[in-house]
Amino acid sequence: MTKVLAISGSLRSDSFNSKLLRNAVELFPDDVEIEILDGLKDIPPYDEDDDGDGAPEAVHALRAAFAGADAVFISTPEYNSSVPGQLKNALDWVSRPLATNPLRNKPAVVVGASTGAFGAVWAQAELRKVLAAIGARVVEAEVAVGHAPTRFDEDGTLVDEDLREQLGEVVEALVSAVAERHELARTAA
Amino acid sequence: MSAIQTKVPAGTWSLDPVHSAVGFEVDYLAGTFRGQFRDVQAELGIAGSGARITGSADVASVDVKDENLAAHLQSPDFFDAERFPTLRFVAEDVDLDSESVLVPGEITIKGVTKPVEVTGTLTEPITDAYGNERLGLKLSARVDRTDFGVDWNTPLPTGDPALANDVTIVAELQLVKAA
Numbered sequence: 001m002t003k004v005l006a007i008s009g010s011l012r013s014d015s016f017n018s019k020l021l022r023n024a025v026e027l028f029p030d031d032v033e034i035e036i037l038d039g040l041k042d043i044p045p046y047d048e049d050d051d052g053d054g055a056p057e058a059v060h061a062l063r064a065a066f067a068g069a070d071a072v073f074i075s076t077p078e079y080n081s082s083v084p085g086q087l088k089n090a091l092d093w094v095s096r097p098l099a100t101n102p103l104r105n106k107p108a109v110v111v112g113a114s115t116g117a118f119g120a121v122w123a124q125a126e127l128r129k130v131l132a133a134i135g136a137r138v139v140e141a142e143v144a145v146g147h148a149p150t151r152f153d154e155d156g157t158l159v160d161e162d163l164r165e166q167l168g169e170v171v172e173a174l175v176s177a178v179a180e181r182h183e184l185a186r187t188a189a
Numbered sequence: 190m191s192a193i194q195t196k197v198p199a200g201t202w203s204l205d206p207v208h209s210a211v212g213f214e215v216d217y218l219a220g221t222f223r224g225q226f227r228d229v230q231a232e233l234g235i236a237g238s239g240a241r242i243t244g245s246a247d248v249a250s251v252d253v254k255d256e257n258l259a260a261h262l263q264s265p266d267f268f269d270a271e272r273f274p275t276l277r278f279v280a281e282d283v284d285l286d287s288e289s290v291l292v293p294g295e296i297t298i299k300g301v302t303k304p305v306e307v308t309g310t311l312t313e314p315i316t317d318a319y320g321n322e323r324l325g326l327k328l329s330a331r332v333d334r335t336d337f338g339v340d341w342n343t344p345l346p347t348g349d350p351a352l353a354n355d356v357t358i359v360a361e362l363q364l365v366k367a368a
Contacts, residue, residue, distance in 0.1 A: 099260040135264035
């Protein structure tokens, strides 16, 4: 069964990006298992001195979550025109050592929401660059939810039909990328 | 038939990989960056007045001076070794009429095949210490990496790209005639 690791880059309990992520999760086919990453807040700042066998337990769990997934779906807010520190920090831990990190060749997709007009497009672009540098297979698809407070109802449902459609297309693109990779592995075997 | 070609016996010439090198050169920042592929295959076939060259390189064997850079070069950002593990070159109609060779061929990078003009030099065959006939073939070709979907770049503070698009592929081959 395909497994997707879903990550909200926001820690806030009422986060728009967490809502966007939950909306995306509901759009995945039934045969895709979703794990929503928990514990981003528990990841300490990256320090090479702390890495290796003695890496913090939260980091072991983080790396295991990435290693166990076939793909990664991230919804990111935008802090000061870029990726929030806690999300970048987690990816920095996951990326080491670079040559064997669990994101290598793994399909990854990025969406985002912001309270402003642009829907975290700059953070999304930076995050795609970071994921590519780590070696992920970044799926070129985007959903930018601007003016986020107006896009969700009280239950957290994304009410904008165009955005829902775009979100569905992104989900489909990620599932296709996983299927293509599985097919490649099958034919190479 | 030319002086050189009459001295290159017909048959199959196989690569001596230890004494050969296949790599690339590309302008990066303030200089030229070079890398090599450790695992390469090549063959020169001569029949009558015609010659054929085939070659390939394993992307996973890319050899640069930093393991993190090697990992990045194998990633989807660059060569995408998982999906496109092999670089290929084939030239069916090689003119060996002089010491300077001009080879119209096809090169495949990242799954994209494009025609390419390769120039180079060919040595006259020698007999090596083991009694094998051996010749040297140096080839180079310039390609625009973006034609093959190798698009990565990053801007310098001025906004100019850090990495050039033009890449020179260089092969210095020693080939040994099959017994």
